Amino acid sequence: MKKTLMLMLLSGLILSACGREETIDDIDQKAVDRWQALIAGDYQKAHGYIAPSHRELENLDSYQTRMATARLSIDWQAAKFVNKDCQEYSCEVTMVITYLYKFQKRSLGETKGKTAVKENWIKSDKKWYFLPDEKKKI
Template sequence: MLNNKFFGVLLTASLLTACGSGEDVLGKAAEGRWNALISGDMQAAYQYYTKAFQETTPLDMFKHKVHSGLWKKAEVTKVTCTEPGKRCDVDVEVTAAIRMRGLKEPMESSATLHEVWVKDGWFSDWRYVN
């Protein structure tokens, strides 16, 4: 009986820890997607998108549609889970370098983008909804 109680406490503690750190894990996933986009690793970035997106947009088409080189940095500023473990909103401050006629150096501009991330199932990784 003691082993069952210990197992129950251990399971509960691990589930609570997993739930509590979910926003941190999601923040790292969002930054991972942006780091891949910034570095031009479209194959790595593509892995963060939902299965539905991947089924309707082949990797070659994704590579053709997304152009790297514009973005300079991205930082997750806020993660809000409306349905913890299922759906979360992520705010990311993205800085882009824009070349403008008449200027020698690109002009940097930043904006906060709102992203939606979901989990398809209990053991699913977080996926970006395009």
């Protein structure tokens, strides 16, 4: 009887967690997690952070090819959340990305740098998603 009751309670907790509405506070970690996936080369995971409406425009195969091509000259190394400016259903997130740039001409070597990146995040179906800027495409 105790086991049955415990399983029912546990199942209820798991199901309620699945339907949890994400808050503005969740964006900080989600933005870092998306970049960690990019850094690790886990493009499938990174693609999952993209807004569903945009995923319809760029499928996983196209995204993986584009990201792998970008990695030929840039090696993203670290991502740090800086701040966010949010409304109810949208946020502008600022991240600092540390990278290693490899010059196409090998004799020039490589250089390490940091850059601030502004990202747009939108809320859709109770979750926050990254919305790529068509001009930047990262």
